[in-house]
Amino acid sequence: xxxxxxxxxxxxxxxxxxxxxxxxxxxxxxxxxxxxxxxxxxxxxxxxxxxxxxxxxxxxxxxxxxxxxxxxxxxxxxxxxxxxxxxxxxxxxxxxxxxxxxxxxxxxxxxxxxxxxxxxxxxxx
Numbered sequence: 107x108x109x110x111x112x113x114x115x116x117x118x119x120x121x122x123x124x125x126x127x128x129x130x131x132x133x134x135x136x137x138x139x140x141x142x143x144x145x146x147x148x149x150x151x152x153x154x155x156x157x158x159x160x161x162x163x164x165x166x167x168x169x170x171x172x173x174x175x176x177x178x179x180x181x182x183x184x185x186x187x188x189x190x191x192x193x194x195x196x197x198x199x200x201x202x203x204x205x206x207x208x209x210x211x212x213x214x215x216x217x218x219x220x221x222x223x224x225x226x227x228x229x230x231x
Contacts, residue, residue: 109142109143109144109145109146110140110141110142110143111139111140111141111143111145111157111158111160111163112138112139112140112141113138113139113140113160113163113164113167114138115136115137115138116136116137116138116139116164116167116168117134117135117136118134118135118136118137118167118168118171118172119132119133119134119135119171119172120132120133120135120171120172120173120174120175121133121175122135122171122174122175122176122177122179122182122206123177123206124177124178129175132172133206133208134207134208135171135182135204135205135206135207136204136205136207136217137167137171137186137202137203137204137205138201138202138203138205139163139167139186139190139200139201139202139203140200140201140202141158141163141190141194141197141199141200142197142198142199142200142201143157143158143194143196143197143198144196144198145157158194158196158197162193163190163194166186166189166190166193167186169189170182170185170186170189179204179206179218179219179220180220180222182204182220183202183203183204183220183221183222184222184224186202186204187200187202187222187224188224190202191224191226195226197226198225198226199223199224199225199226200223200224201221201222201223202221202222202223202224203219203220203221204219204220205217205218205219206218206219
């Protein structure tokens with residue numbers, strides 16, 4: 107599938123991290139989402155019902171980051187991908203990038219990030 111809906115750099119604040127000091131207060135997160143879906147019907151008809159409304163996608167990202175306190179960036183990405191696939195049956199594949207700008211390492215760094223791609227499981231043998 108070559109068609110994609112892309113939301114880049116969704117800005118959210120939430121608690122997450124392995125260390126106690128990371129779990130005291132919310133910190134910034136940035137999330138990119140790519141949804142693979144056939145967009146030909148939406149393009150031909152100009153009908154929102156034939157595509158994905160961006161608002162609910164952003165709300166899923168916001169809910170996962172703000173309301174769940176995962177330790178690992180990987181867990182945030184996995185939860186977002188799972189929720190998006192569950193909420194949008196027309197999506198064949200989702201790619202989620204989660205960036206943590208406030209990461210503290212021994213060297214200066216812009217952010218730590220994880221990128222995952224999850225596909226809808228096909229029924230049958």
